[in-house]
Amino acid sequence: MQIHDNPTLKAEARNLNFFYGEAKALKNINMPIYDKKVTALIGPSGCGKSTYLRSFNRMHDLYPGNRYEGEIRFFPDNTNLLAAEVDPIEVRMRIGMVFQKPNPFPKSIFENVAYGLRVRGENNKRVLDDKVEHALKGAAIWDEVKDRLADLASNLSGGQQQRLCIARALATDPELLLFDEPTSALDPIATGAIEELIHELKKRVTILIVTHNMQQAARVSDYTAYMFLGEMVEFGKTDEIFIKPKDKRTEDYITGRMG
Amino acid sequence: MSANNSSGLPQVSDRLAYNAMRNWRERLIEGLLLAAAAVSVLTTLGIVYVLVSESVHFFAKVSIVDFLTDTQWTPLFDDAHFGIMVLISGTLVSSFVALAVAIPMGTIIAIYLSEFADSRVREVAKPILELLGGIPTIVFGYFALLVVTPILQTIFPSLPGFSLLSAGLVMGIMIVPYVASLSEDAMRAVPMSMREGAYAMGSTKLYTAIHVVVPAAVSGLAASYILGISRAVGETMILAVAAGMQPNLTWNPMEQAATITSYIVQVALGDLPHGSIGYQTIFAAGLTLLMITLLFNILGQWLRAKYREAY
Ligand SMILES: Nc1ncnc2c1ncn2[C@@H]1O[C@H](COP(=O)(O)OP(=O)(O)OP(=O)(O)O)[C@@H](O)[C@H]1O
Ligand SMILES: [Mg+2]
Numbered sequence: 208m209q210i211h212d213n214p215t216l217k218a219e220a221r222n223l224n225f226f227y228g229e230a231k232a233l234k235n236i237n238m239p240i241y242d243k244k245v246t247a248l249i250g251p252s253g254c255g256k257s258t259y260l261r262s263f264n265r266m267h268d269l270y271p272g273n274r275y276e277g278e279i280r281f282f283p284d285n286t287n288l289l290a291a292e293v294d295p296i297e298v299r300m301r302i303g304m305v306f307q308k309p310n311p312f313p314k315s316i317f318e319n320v321a322y323g324l325r326v327r328g329e330n331n332k333r334v335l336d337d338k339v340e341h342a343l344k345g346a347a348i349w350d351e352v353k354d355r356l357a358d359l360a361s362n363l364s365g366g367q368q369q370r371l372c373i374a375r376a377l378a379t380d381p382e383l384l385l386f387d388e389p390t391s392a393l394d395p396i397a398t399g400a401i402e403e404l405i406h407e408l409k410k411r412v413t414i415l416i417v418t419h420n421m422q423q424a425a426r427v428s429d430y431t432a433y434m435f436l437g438e439m440v441e442f443g444k445t446d447e448i449f450i451k452p453k454d455k456r457t458e459d460y461i462t463g464r465m466g
Numbered sequence: 467m468s469a470n471n472s473s474g475l476p477q478v479s480d481r482l483a484y485n486a487m488r489n490w491r492e493r494l495i496e497g498l499l500l501a502a503a504a505v506s507v508l509t510t511l512g513i514v515y516v517l518v519s520e521s522v523h524f525f526a527k528v529s530i531v532d533f534l535t536d537t538q539w540t541p542l543f544d545d546a547h548f549g550i551m552v553l554i555s556g557t558l559v560s561s562f563v564a565l566a567v568a569i570p571m572g573t574i575i576a577i578y579l580s581e582f583a584d585s586r587v588r589e590v591a592k593p594i595l596e597l598l599g600g601i602p603t604i605v606f607g608y609f610a611l612l613v614v615t616p617i618l619q620t621i622f623p624s625l626p627g628f629s630l631l632s633a634g635l636v637m638g639i640m641i642v643p644y645v646a647s648l649s650e651d652a653m654r655a656v657p658m659s660m661r662e663g664a665y666a667m668g669s670t671k672l673y674t675a676i677h678v679v680v681p682a683a684v685s686g687l688a689a690s691y692i693l694g695i696s697r698a699v700g701e702t703m704i705l706a707v708a709a710g711m712q713p714n715l716t717w718n719p720m721e722q723a724a725t726i727t728s729y730i731v732q733v734a735l736g737d738l739p740h741g742s743i744g745y746q747t748i749f750a751a752g753l754t755l756l757m758i759t760l761l762f763n764i765l766g767q768w769l770r771a772k773y774r775e776a777y
Contacts, residue, residue: 297668300668310659310660
């Protein structure tokens with residue numbers, strides 16, 4: 208894996224704490240996210256990976272009682288994504304997300320991909336056509352759906368739906384893409400297609416991905432972070448984390464999971 | 467297990483006896499449930515049988531073509547006419563007015579309760595809404611006649627004391643809770659993951675509600691509208707009290723008119739001899755009403771099948 212020595216920062220968590228009501232789910236997390244790189248989040252179930260990921264696009268704001276402390280700095284403009292005066296909608300305009308289970312909208316394939324553009328006020332038919340095609344190609348699903356753009360998205364297979372959701376997120380040119388176990392509901396072939404896609408995408412966009420699959424983390428990511436009980440135990444280049452982890456807990460987890 | 471032998475282990479024969487007992491009990495319960503279901507099915511069949519068999523006598527005297535095309539409804543006059551369109555027009559106009567109120571208002575309330583209201587507001591608002599659905603319709607009828615009609619008359623001085631408009635508006639208010647409550651259930655059944663997907667794309671609450679939640683709930687919404695339509699078409703008391711009972715072929719809500727239902731109460735309260743043609747009109751009108759509701763129910767089923775939720 209080729210990693211340049213001086214990657215630029217795209218985002219950085221600084222002393223990040225997060226609370227579900229009284230329960231502290233993230234404990235003083237400090238971690239860089241590098242531009243145009245894939246960063247994988249690994250760790251046992253319940254350690255806070257999703258919680259951390261969902262802090263970036265302020266998903267926790269949707270539910271009452273949730274509270275952030277600390278900062279997530281977003282570059283180049285050095286905005287604190289978590290600041291109270293920053294509108295979560297503005298944040299989500301810049302940061303896309305792909306969920307564990309494909310969640311296409313009850314609309315046509317075309318309208319699913321055009322959704323984010325329409326939200327941003329784009330209604331010009333030619334621009335929409337263009338960007339939708341571009342996004343579908345970017346998500347490696349164009350050839351499969353180009354003749355049936357008016358069909359309901361729910362008629363697609365699970366793997367196709369997930370790639371459609373990726374296209375939906377790509378259509379608005381996000382700066383950062385969040386993936387929360389995007390292949391856990393898919394078969395190995397569909398998984399392979401998505402992994403390949405992630406590899407392609409990092410030319411254009413920064414990626415943060417949660418995965419339970421160590422092989423997947425090793426295959427797709429440049430950097431890996433190991434989380435445990437709400438803490439960031441270790442962060443580093445993926446090869447280093449997998450070959451010679453510094454922390455005993457990381458090593459135990461990886462050797463246990465790699466088998 | 468009830469009976470054990472001395473070694474403490476249940477004997478095979480005991481277990482079999484126990485199973486046989488349980489089977490017998492389950493059959494009994496099954497039979498009771500079947501009987502309960504049969505009662506409602508048989509009642510419906512009985513109603514249809516009475517309507518059809520009495521209507522057969524009616525249509526032996528009046529041709530179906532006349533029934534459907536005649537523009538007068540004067541069954542009790544010497545020069546009797548049996549144009550059901552006269553009553554259908556009253557039913558359709560009042561139902562249309564009612565639905566023009568109930569569907570938008572019910573949907574908006576449902577969107578508010580499901581997508582915007584916090585849980586405390588919802589916990590108070592929903593029972594109140596359902597309480598509204600329990601008010602006897604005769605109360606709504608007098609509310610229309612004594613409160614709404616005078617208010618409308620200050621806006622439209624030409625409005626008569628009985629009108630389809632006033633009755634229809636109040637009927638709409640009566641139906642709002644049904645539409646709102648069912649629509650809210652349909653929208654709340656939309657999985658949170660669908661909303662999260664929409665929010666993650668940068669949409670606002672309102673945009674998410676209109677462009678994602680409503681389309682996702684469309685078959686449930688259609689079902690709630692169909693129920694609203696059935697309630698409107700079948701409503702009787704409000705119309706009998708506030709819309710007048712004069713048969714009047716009109717598409718103008720500012721007039722008074724009888725509807726199928728209000729005609730039926732009117733005749734049923736009178737003392738027409740059993741078996742007379744006037745008496746049989748009740749059944750022909752009732753059958754027509756049944757057909758109209760059936761039509762909407764079929765439409766509803768079709769819509770459900772077409773837009774079945776994919777989640
Ligand atoms: N909505 C919530 N309210 C309260 N606690 C929550 C909520 N969601 C998650 N938690 C708790 O926060 C902790 C972190 O959960 P999170 O979902 O981030 O874990 P995860 O690492 O993504 O796990 P998994 O690998 O199983 O997806 C867990 O202890 C979980 O029980
Ligand atoms: Mg998770």
